[in-house]
Amino acid sequence: MRRTTITGVFQQRLRWVRVATLGSLATAVLMTLIMPSIGLGRETDPLRIALGATGILVFAAAQAAVLYAAVTPSLTQAVHRRLLAGFATAAALSIPMTAPLGGGDWRTWAWVGASIVGTAPLLGGRATAGAVIAAAVAVSGAVGWWSGGSLVEYLVITVGFGVMTIGVTGLHAWLWNILIATQEEHSAQERLxxxxxxxxxxxxxxxxxxxxxxxxxxxxxxxxxxxxxxxxxxxxxxxxxxxxxxxxxxxxxxxVHGYRTVDLRGELDEVSRVLRSSGIRCTVTDRTGDLPVDVAVPLSMVLREAGTNVLRHSTASWCSIELSRHDDEVRMTVTNDGAAAVRPDRHSSGLRGLRERLAETGGTLDVRADGGLFVLESAMPVTS
Structure with a gap:
């Protein structure tokens, strides 16, 4: 009961932290709406005003979507890719739609560029963020040169306010993601x-x-x-x-009071989450469908041992888990890089024990290391 109460309190506090983080990110979107929109008031051409307003709104919406995704780990990779594509499209369209606003009186696109710079660290890895920032600064300088405005002012706004946005929003998002990763790792470890x-x-x-x-x-x-x-x-x-x-x-x-049947699907999810929370890219391919308990239980034990070996006995950056079924046999293959320079059987005494237990039911377990890759293959016969 006490553990349940503590967990409930922690979850409630976590929700409040998330609300505070989203509020911090909302300030970046608010700046995107307010600062470039000042250029609308300095414009007299109705067509430019309509195009500019549309460009600002579309970009702000795309920015809000990617910022939300950056602090929402439950979204799938496919959703993340679509949102990033939408953000890139909106950023590109903002150049012809908002750059002419205000003429030489207001550096409209410089503020859009500042929003891009401030959002860049939350779009992906360092390489992606660096490329986006460099592109935004380059476009800002080009727009300043094309509009006849002050090139220095354009760059100061884009870089200066972009860095300020990173300081205000990026830090909150970074701390939030660390908190979520830590919580997921602890939860997954407890379930394992x-x-x-x-x-x-x-x-x-x-x-x-x-x-x-x-x-x-x-x-x-x-x-x-x-x-x-x-x-x-x-x-x-x-x-x-x-x-x-x-x-x-x-x-x-x-x-067996409280004992429950092992769920191989659940074990796949838990092991992959533990690896990902530890910074290891993990892909899971499952083509087996529902498996009998006498097959799922041994494979679950092998899977957990394999995941433990990846974490403790390698410097892996990626791991793949593949399950396939061919007629009367189910095969599971776990492959990772960063294998230690030792014989595979010495990685863990647990592998030797698992090999013996699988052999009792007709299963097999083989391991090998080659060129920095560690491969674990296990097979179990299926009788039904």
Whole structure:
């Protein structure tokens, strides 16, 4: 109960932090709307006013969309790409639509350029941000030269106010994303730990039932032999079998209290999230569909061990996980770069144990390292 309360309070505070971050980002959009719009009041041509207003509104909307996406990790990569494409299009259209506004009296596009510079760090990596900033500064200088205005003023506005925008909004967004990444990593680690504990319970149950059922089988066999020789003793042995079975059932209920079946789809999601939150680019390809429990559980164990090895025994920058099904076999392949210069089997004693456990059910586990790549391949037979 206490843990649930703490989590609820944390989530509530997290929501308030998000609201504050979005409010900070909204100031950048507000500057985009206000500062270039001053040029509208200095323009007399109705066509230029209409085009300029449209350009400012479209660009502000595109900027608001990419800023929102920058602090919303739940959005898919496809959505991010579409929003970035929309922002790039709006920025390009703003040049002919807003640059003429105000003539030489107002540096309209310089303010648009400042908004682009201020937004650039939230569009992607350093290379992308650097290219966008360089392009915005270059266009601002070109517009200043073309309009006959002061080139220095254009550049000062674009660079100076752009850097100020980065300081006001970029820092908030950066801190927010760090907070989200940390929370996701901790949550994923907790879920992985819980899943490993459930599997440990399952193994304990297997050991417990294996021993008890062996004793029951021996006593039942003895009772069967004694029926025609010593009926009284055979009756006692049968009674012992009944008591052992009842005791085993009670132990089983205690051991598996709270135990839930492993979900391979969930494990794929959790492992990939842990890797991504650790800065490792992770791609997952799953062509298997629904799998029987006796196949999903071993593959889940292998997947978690593979993810642990990527984090602890490599300097990986990317990892791919692929599951495929061919007739009566399911194969999982985990590949990552940054493999340590050691024999694959020495990465972890867990791999050796998993290989033995998979072999008991007809499965296989192979690992190899070549050219800095570490490849783990496991296969399980499917009987249904």
């Amino acid at each position: 730990t819980a899943a490993r504990e459930r599997l440990r319970f399952g193994r304990d149950v297997h050991d417990l039932l294996g021993h008890t059922l062996s004793v029951i089988a021996l006593k039942a066999e003895l009772a069967e032999r004694l029926v025609s020789v010593d009926a009284a003793r055979a009756e006692r042995e049968a009674a012992d079998v009944r008591l052992l079975a009842a005791s085993a059932l009670a132990d089983l209920r205690k051991a």
